[in-house]
Amino acid sequence: MRWFWLTFFIVCPIAAVVFCVIAPGMDWWFPSEAGSPLGERIDSLFNLILYIVTGTFIGTQIALVYVLWKSSKKDDERAWFSHGSHNLEVIWTIVPAGILLFIALYQMDVWAEYRVVSKFPKEARKAPVAEVMARQFEWRIRYPEPGRILQIQQQPTDLYAVNELIVPAAKPVMIYLKTQDVQHSFFLPELRVKQDAVPGQIIPVWFEATEPGEYVLVCAELCGWGHYKMGARVVALAEEQFEAAMEELAEEQSDDGFADAGDSDDE
Amino acid sequence: MSVAHSVSHDAHGDAHGHGHEQSFISKYVFSTDHKVIGIQFLVTTLLMLMVGGALALGVRWQLAFPWESMPLVGRLLFSGEGGQISPEFYTMLFTMHATVMIFLVIIPILAGAFGNFLIPLMIGADDMAFPVLNMLSYWFMWPAIFCFFASFFSAGNGAAAGWTSYPVLSALPQAAPASGMAQNWWLVGVTLVGVSSMMGSVNYMTTIINMRAPGMTLFRMPLTIWAMFITAILQAFALPVLTAAGFMLVADRLLGTCFFIPAGLVVNNADPTVGGGQPLLWQHLFWFYSHPAVYIMLLPAMGMVSDMLANAARKPLFGYKPMVYSMAAIAGLGFIVWGHHMFTSGMNPALGMTFMTSTMMIALPSAIKTFNWIGTIWGGKIEFNTVTLNSVAFVSMFVVGGLSGIFMAAVPVDIYIHDTYFIVAHFHYVLFGATLFGLFGAIFFWYPKMFGRKMNEGLGKAHFFFTFLGANGTFFPMHLLGVAGMPRRYADPYLHPYLEHFLPMNQFMTYSAILMGCAQFLLLFNFAYSMFYGEKVGRNPWKANGLEWTAPSPPGHGNFDVLPVCYRGPYEYSSPLVEEDFLLQTEYLSPPDKAEPVKEPEHA
Numbered sequence: 016m017r018w019f020w021l022t023f024f025i026v027c028p029i030a031a032v033v034f035c036v037i038a039p040g041m042d043w044w045f046p047s048e049a050g051s052p053l054g055e056r057i058d059s060l061f062n063l064i065l066y067i068v069t070g071t072f073i074g075t076q077i078a079l080v081y082v083l084w085k086s087s088k089k090d091d092e093r094a095w096f097s098h099g100s101h102n103l104e105v106i107w108t109i110v111p112a113g114i115l116l117f118i119a120l121y122q123m124d125v126w127a128e129y130r131v132v133s134k135f136p137k138e139a140r141k142a143p144v145a146e147v148m149a150r151q152f153e154w155r156i157r158y159p160e161p162g163r164i165l166q167i168q169q170q171p172t173d174l175y176a177v178n179e180l181i182v183p184a185a186k187p188v189m190i191y192l193k194t195q196d197v198q199h200s201f202f203l204p205e206l207r208v209k210q211d212a213v214p215g216q217i218i219p220v221w222f223e224a225t226e227p228g229e230y231v232l233v234c235a236e237l238c239g240w241g242h243y244k245m246g247a248r249v250v251a252l253a254e255e256q257f258e259a260a261m262e263e264l265a266e267e268q269s270d271d272g273f274a275d276a277g278d279s280d281d282e
Numbered sequence: 283m284s285v286a287h288s289v290s291h292d293a294h295g296d297a298h299g300h301g302h303e304q305s306f307i308s309k310y311v312f313s314t315d316h317k318v319i320g321i322q323f324l325v326t327t328l329l330m331l332m333v334g335g336a337l338a339l340g341v342r343w344q345l346a347f348p349w350e351s352m353p354l355v356g357r358l359l360f361s362g363e364g365g366q367i368s369p370e371f372y373t374m375l376f377t378m379h380a381t382v383m384i385f386l387v388i389i390p391i392l393a394g395a396f397g398n399f400l401i402p403l404m405i406g407a408d409d410m411a412f413p414v415l416n417m418l419s420y421w422f423m424w425p426a427i428f429c430f431f432a433s434f435f436s437a438g439n440g441a442a443a444g445w446t447s448y449p450v451l452s453a454l455p456q457a458a459p460a461s462g463m464a465q466n467w468w469l470v471g472v473t474l475v476g477v478s479s480m481m482g483s484v485n486y487m488t489t490i491i492n493m494r495a496p497g498m499t500l501f502r503m504p505l506t507i508w509a510m511f512i513t514a515i516l517q518a519f520a521l522p523v524l525t526a527a528g529f530m531l532v533a534d535r536l537l538g539t540c541f542f543i544p545a546g547l548v549v550n551n552a553d554p555t556v557g558g559g560q561p562l563l564w565q566h567l568f569w570f571y572s573h574p575a576v577y578i579m580l581l582p583a584m585g586m587v588s589d590m591l592a593n594a595a596r597k598p599l600f601g602y603k604p605m606v607y608s609m610a611a612i613a614g615l616g617f618i619v620w621g622h623h624m625f626t627s628g629m630n631p632a633l634g635m636t637f638m639t640s641t642m643m644i645a646l647p648s649a650i651k652t653f654n655w656i657g658t659i660w661g662g663k664i665e666f667n668t669v670t671l672n673s674v675a676f677v678s679m680f681v682v683g684g685l686s687g688i689f690m691a692a693v694p695v696d697i698y699i700h701d702t703y704f705i706v707a708h709f710h711y712v713l714f715g716a717t718l719f720g721l722f723g724a725i726f727f728w729y730p731k732m733f734g735r736k737m738n739e740g741l742g743k744a745h746f747f748f749t750f751l752g753a754n755g756t757f758f759p760m761h762l763l764g765v766a767g768m769p770r771r772y773a774d775p776y777l778h779p780y781l782e783h784f785l786p787m788n789q790f791m792t793y794s795a796i797l798m799g800c801a802q803f804l805l806l807f808n809f810a811y812s813m814f815y816g817e818k819v820g821r822n823p824w825k826a827n828g829l830e831w832t833a834p835s836p837p838g839h840g841n842f843d844v845l846p847v848c849y850r851g852p853y854e855y856s857s858p859l860v861e862e863d864f865l866l867q868t869e870y871l872s873p874p875d876k877a878e879p880v881k882e883p884e885h886a
Contacts, residue, residue, distance in 0.1 A: 020666045024674060027750070031682075031758055043762045043787065046780040054698075061695045068685040075681050078656050083674065086595060086662040093863060094856040095661030099601035103657065104650070108604075111649040118692060119642040123635055125694035130631035151457070151550065196549040197451040198561060200626065200701060204767030204780060207698045211627045214450045214561050215544025218628045231780055235626075235701040235769045237444045239451060239458050240370040243772035 017087050021080060028076040032069070046204045050230060051223045054207035056125050064118060132219055139187035139221045145180060146191040149199035149212045152241035154232060156180050161261045165191070167217065174264045178247035181264075183257040184227040192218045200236035203249060211236055224251035304839075312421070314413035315839055319420050320399030321732055324725075326423065327391035328806065334382035335799050339792075340367065340375045342756075346785075346792035348774045372773040373442035373458075378434050380445035381468070384579070385475045386430070388717055390423060392582035393482050393517070396724055397510045399732065401486055403830035403837065404507050406495025406846040411488040419481035422474055429471030433464045441468035444771065446568060449542035449561045453534040456550040466535060469528050476525050483517035486510055495829060497848035501606070502867065504828055504852040505599065508606050509585025512613045516574045516581075519617070524571035527564060534559070565627055569620035577616045579713060581609055583720030584651060587676045589852070590727050591655055593826045594670040595662025596863045598853040601654040608647035608654075615644040625696045634693045641691040648684050652677060663856075663863075668742030669824075672723030675750055679715025683708060686761065704764025710757045722746065722805065729809075730823045734835040735816030737808050745804040752798025756791050763787070825864045827852050832868050 038044050049055040086094070127134050143165045146157040156179065159165040160172040182188045192201050194212035201220060202209045208222045224230060234245035252260055313319060343352055344367045351365030367375070398416065402409055410416045434440040441464045443452035455462045490511045494503070503511075530541040542564045545557030592599040599605060621629065621637035655677045664670060686708040690696050699705065722745070729737050763784060768775050775781045822831040829846045830837075846868045854865040865871075 016666055020671065023747075023750075024678065027754060028678070031754070034758065035762075038762050038765075042783060043759075044765055046767050057694050057698055060692060061689065061698070064689055064692060064695060068688055072681060072685055075652060075656065076678065079659070079674065079678060079681075082656055082659040082662075083664060086659055086664045087666065089663045092663065094595060094597040094663040096598065096856045096858055097600070097661065098598045098853075099604070099654070099657065103653075104601050104604045107653045108646065108650055112643075112646050115642040115645055115688075116639075118688065119639045122638060122692045122694050126631065126634055126638070129694060129697060130634065150548075194547075196547050197454075197457050198448055202701075202767075202769065204698075209626050209697050209700055213628045214547050215557070215559075216628055231778060233769060233778060237373070237448070237451065237771045240368075240373055240442065240773075242373070243369065243774050244777055246778050 021084050021087070024083065025076070025080045028072070032073065035069075046231070049205075049207050050225055050228075051206040051208070052225065053125065053129055053223070054205075057207045060122060060125060063121070067114060067118070129221075135189060135219070135221050136187035136223075139189040139223075140219075143189045143191055143219070144182050146193065146217075147180060147201060147212075148193050148195055149201070149234065149238075149245075150195040151197065151239050152234070152245040154178050154180070154245070154247040155195070158261060158264065161258065161265055167191070174261070174268055176264065178232075180232065180247070180249045181257060181260050182224065182249060182251050183254050184224045184251035185253070187221055187223040189219055189221040192220050197238050198236050199234045199238045199245070202233050202235035203230055204233070205230045206249075209235055224249070227251050227253050227256075312417060314409070314417045316398050316402050316410045316413070316416060317732070317837060317841075319416055320395050320397075322420050323390055323394035323398060323423075324396075324732075326420075326427075327387050327395055328809065330382055330386040330427075331391075332802065332806070334379055334387055335802060337375050337379035337382060339795060339799055341372070341379060342792040342795045343367070344372050344375075344773060345775070346789040348776060367773075369773040370442060373444075373771070374434065374440040376771060377441050377444050377468075378430070381430060381441075381471075383713070384445060384575070385472065386423070386427060388579045388713060389475070389479060389575070391721060392579065392717070393479065393486070393510065393513060394420065394423070396506075396582060396586065396721075396728070397482060397486055397513070399728065400506055400830065401489055401510055402493070403731070403833060403841060404504050404828050405490060405493060405498055406829045406842065406848060407489060407493035408840045408842065410485050411493055412485045415481050415485050419478050419485070422478040422481065426471045426474035426478065429467045429474060433467035433471060436464045436467060440464045446572070447531070447564075448568075449531065449534065449559075449564050450544075450547060450549065450555075453531060453542050453561075453564075454547075454549050454552075454555070455535060456552045459550065466532060469532050469535075473525055473528050476521050476528075479517050480521050483514040483521070486514040487518065490514075495846045495848050498829075498867075499848075501603070502848055502851045504585070505588040505602075505605055505609075506582070506585040508609060509581045509583075512609050513578050513581050516578050516613050516616065520571045520574040520578075523567055527567035527571075530567075531564065562624075562627060562629060565624050566620070569623045570617075573620040573623065574613070574616045576709075576712070577612055580717055581612065583676065583717040583724070584609065586724040586727075587673045587720045588655070588658070589826075589828070590669050590673045590723050591658045591677075592853045592855060593727075593824055594667075594673060595659045595664050596855045597658060597662040598851075598855055599654070600657030600660070601650075602851065602853060604650055605654055608650045611647040612644060615640060615647070619644055622691055622696075625693050626700045638691060638693045642688070645684060645688060645691065648680075652681055652684070668726045668737070668739055668746060669723045671743065671746045672719045672726065675719040675746070676716050676723065679711055679719060679753075682758075683711030683715055686711060698767070699764050701770055702764040703760045703768045703770055706770050707757055707760030707764055710753075710760070714753055714757065719750075722749070725805075725809070727824065728830075729812065729816075730819045731830055731833075731835050731837070733813050733816070734818060735812050736819050736823060737812040737816055741804050741808040741811075745801055745808065748801035748804070749798055752794045752796075752801060755794025756798060759787050759791050822866075825862070827854060827864050827867050829867055832866060 049058045148155045156176040158174040192212045199212045206222050210220045230249040232247040232249050349366050442458050442461050451457045533539040540557050540559040542561050543555050543557050543559045547555045619641045621633050622641045625634050726737050768781050821835050833842050848867045856863045857865045
């Protein structure tokens with residue numbers, strides 16, 4: 016029985032490690048490479064912690080099984096009468112404290128860049144691309160008319176869309192995030208962005224999609240029965256295409272459905 | 283020794299030991315005896331564990347077989363939907379799963395069942411300081427249970443705002459249609475469990491401070507008692523905040539106040555709210571209680587595992603004082619880390635940095651405790667019985683839960699993994715992996731004291747084996763789902779293409795969960811069976827040192843036949859002063875041994 020349980024307590028952690036090692040190959044890992052510069056830094060911080068934690072995990076599990084193995088084979092011998100070791104206590108207080116403090120301090124920069132408005136990239140801060148308003152259970156987008164600056168108050172010339180946020184790729188963009196009803200959370204898994212939309216607040220959020228493409232937007236804060244289906248997409252377009260798309264949206268929304276008699280630009 | 287000569291009159295009924303006869307009602311139902319109350323708590327919470335587990339299996343069913351009609355119970359529960367789980371019902375399921383597990387299982391089983399049963403016995407008192415208050419603390423559980431069930435079964439839809447009940451979803455009835463009365467019932471239920479906990483908490487503090495046996499100094503208390511003491515302090519300071527917040531939320535719902543509701547919200551096409559409130563306020567108040575509550579749900583298990591590991595290893599606890607100090611540190615720091623639940627909530631980013639640093643620091647005492655547990659086994663003489671296995675599983679799983687917490691404590695990483703399955707993995711490793719395995723061990727360890735019989739070892743090992751495999755099979759893959767960005771509380775995550783390929787993994791997890799759920803019947807059966815057919819044991823079946831082992835098994839009304847006097851700490855196993863490998867706290871040695879070892883012993 017002794018060997019059975021010793022094996023049991025060593026096989027389970029090994030299985031856990033193996034499971035994690037094969038995970039990326041099985042596509043059980045991040046949904047994609049981080050699609051944004053800040054996301055890449057978040058991933059590298061994640062990996063740093065992962066290495067430290069994996070080392071600690073393996074170390075403690077081996078230590079645990081080792082002491083179990085050693086202390087389960089005594090027959091007549093008495094257990095070691097010891098109340099502890101002051102030196103060991105000091106070591107295993109100071110070393111983890113140092114590591115933890117290092118992890119904490121090492122994270123500050125990325126956090127500040129992500130959340131402290133004065134540290135946002137200037138170009139993004141100057142011209143927010145859109146206001147994203149969450150509601151049960153969809154995302155409503157409000158853009159300024161091309162050539163104008165987005166205002167906090169709705170403007171008659173604003174453009175609207177639902178569940179599709181178009182942004183220029185390869186440059187930092189900022190949105191205003193708000194909610195019409197309950198709390199939601201703006202989550203772009205591929206870009207590693209998440210920010211709650213809190214009732215009564217307008218929260219600036221910035222991100223940058225390195226490559227043009229479509230990215231998933233989901234809700235990450237319980238917002239009612241339809242929480243799971245609050246999916247949408249962020250479409251990142253190259254600069255010119257983005258402008259064209261905005262023009263097109265403007266035209267579409269100012270079009271009253273009647274062809275203009277004198278003009279024939281709609282062929 | 284007192285043990286030796288009192289065994290003889292152990293036989294003729296301890297219940298008669300103290301004079302007056304009691305009626306059945308006052309002895310077993312409205313009892314003021316801490317042991318009866320403890321066992322009442324234990325049986326009630328074990329039943330609630332099965333209820334909470336069944337709710338969890340409902341959640342798992344939906345995640346593995348979304349929108350498929352549920353076998354066996356589906357037709358019965360939701361015949362309207364053809365046996366399917368509706369998304370509304372799914373939100374109720376996970377809300378009630380968390381509610382039942384936290385408020386009706388983990389907190390009352392630790393503080394209510396084991397706190398009640400063990401505190402007077404371990405400190406050498408004849409009962410709690412306030413026996414009637416103690417009885418009320420149990421009986422206030424039942425109105426709470428009634429409220430939660432009323433919430434779950436009330437007209438059409440139950441409380442569905444998650445156990446965190448974030449406003450505005452929980453504050454405006456129209457935000458979650460048909461949750462109208464249900465959410466109110468839920469809030470009243472939470473308030474009532476709070477009353478129950480608070481009654482226990484003041485009682486435990488008073489008892490531990492005032493009623494210790496002669497010689498039982500603070501630093502001779504077993505870690506279980508330290509843990510219960512610190513837990514009671516946490517409850518006393520944190521609970522009022524939740525109660526106040528709960529009343530404010532009830533007022534928002536029923537009286538039209540707007541503590542948590544800002545102006546101008548248009549919810550479900552109703553008129554705009556008049557507002558003036560701030561939903562973040564709720565989050566601060568809620569987590570100011572609920573983060574310490576995480577430690578309320580963990581510290582007592584840590585204490586009991588420390589006692590069980592020292593006993594199993596036949597060795598003094600490694601670093602008794604560092605263990606006490608680290609528990610106190612966890613409790614103290616526990617009050618200044620609540621903001622790590624709110625990293626993505628839009629609070630001032632400077633707070634994010636502050637709370638990250640304090641949260642990283644709270645990992646330190648947990649690390650110290652883990653190393654000391656391993657140190658306790660080191661050089662011991664261990665036998666793999668059910669108690670050992672569950673205690674070792676506690677340490678092993680706590681390591682996982684603790685380490686995964688570091689990811690979440692790091693704010694930038696938390697941006698990504700916040701509210702994904704990563705957090706679900708993390709707290710299940712702590713609450714199931716650590717606390718519940720500690721509890722299983724504790725049930726096996728103190729069962730002989732409760733009923734005078736041992737639980738069955740074979741069944742116990744089988745229960746452990748399947749539960750450990752099932753738990754890891756269920757909870758470990760959740761880490762990967764979290765890394766993949768699967769948000770929690772989704773009735774159908776596969777709607778989103780980037781999560782489609784996780785269906786097989788979720789099915790595997792559900793099968794593991796079913797295995798784990800079935801394994802709990804082994805525990806229940808063992809618990810009931812051993813009450814009548816278990817091996818009869820004497821006072822001290824584990825050859826342990828604590829005062830509780832000098833009382834008869836089960837102890838009669840008033841606990842001790844001889845008033846215990848305590849001469850030393852609780853962990854003097856394998857002391858060179860005596861021949862046996864244990865040394866009772868009550869045993870007088872001549873010449874007296876030193877009260878506390880002042881120097882660490884020399885060793886090779």
